[in-house]
Amino acid sequence: MTPPTPNPVALITCSVFRAEVTHLWKTFWPHLTVPFQSSMLHMNPTKLGYRLETAVENELLQGRRVVLVYGECYPGMAALESQPGVARTRGGNCAEMVLGRDEFRRLLRDGAFFLLPEWAAQGDKYFRHDLGLNRVNATSLMQDSHSRLLYLDTGVVPIPEQGLQSVASHCGLPWEVLPVSLDVLRTNIEDALHRLDAKALEAQE
């Protein structure tokens, strides 16, 4: 007997990866659906959880399985990804998802504060308005834990130099650019797709 065709997949993706995942999607998975959720939801984990849970529920109701292209961004993530028909990329946060665990840890230990294109482009808005940290407090807080800002240049969008300079000036840290390939993120998403298939097979047995 031929096994039933698995349901199609939606990659519910944080908009912090909009450019990167769009690029990968066009090249490798054009048959998948890729809805994005605003990365600014991270400022309110309760709201982020509600929006993600609703989005997953909607996709499942429409007969699609789900890969969450997310880190461990709200406390309910483990429960959400444990549902039948749902898997999540590995990694605790977006920088780790792009760099891989070992490189992420190495750079973090070395004092890096990571910035991806979408957040870097906003300049100091996040610190000033969303966290309420004026320049004095932002500088103190950031210099307590970090030695530099590290922009992860995935090569898909121009480096937002003005935004980076604005963050650097507000936080009192120098900024550097680290070119990174999309291979780690791509492999991570493909691994989640494989696990999703394995989950479907397990459910059939």
Added chain:
Amino acid sequence: MPIATTPNQTEPALTDVRQSLITLIKQADRAGANELLDAWANRHGHEEVFKMLLEPALTAIGESITGEKHTLAQAYVASKVAEDMLTKAMNQPGGNAATEPTKGPVVLGNAESDFHALGRRMVATMLRSKGWVIHDLGNDVPASEFVDKALETGARIIGVSAMTMTTAQGIRDVRREIDARGLSGRIQLAVGGAVFLVMPGLLEEVGGDGTAANMFAAPSLFDRLWDQSIQAEATL
């Protein structure tokens, strides 16, 4: 910030000064808060600053800021103001009773693979301001290192911070290490971090002995756990 005075007073009423301090911290105005505290310290000494102003203000802020926007900035500034005052008091000629360690020692650190240092540092500052001796092991600390340090220093409490569900699982290893070395009860396990606020049952799941809702509540948690450790040892 203007502080109310009454006609017969040469200085502002304590309650007004305290309220001004609370307002400044809530506005994340570290310099303003320090200026106010310095002025008070010049008149009354650093010990009085801690007892009469800073501790009551921090307690009041801890009770009120939950759910407010910009809580991070307020909590950060509160901890830095406390740290600033501790540093100044310690630098006084002959030291100062307010900064003399009277409690502890305890061991703090972030769970293995956890790099969110801010909460741990703020808790450490709060505890220091209450006289605790802190051995802060930093981020990404293996379970055995926590217990080794507790044994080396005679600490009765290990405080482990974790931000996410995944890193919180590393706290189980600390629990196992404590139990495996026959130190259950004698060494109490305090846990904290954002994930514990929103996941009911996680404290028990990872084997913690207690948690605090925020840095302001940490000192009373540590007081309680210290007592529990002594009681547990007495019954052994």
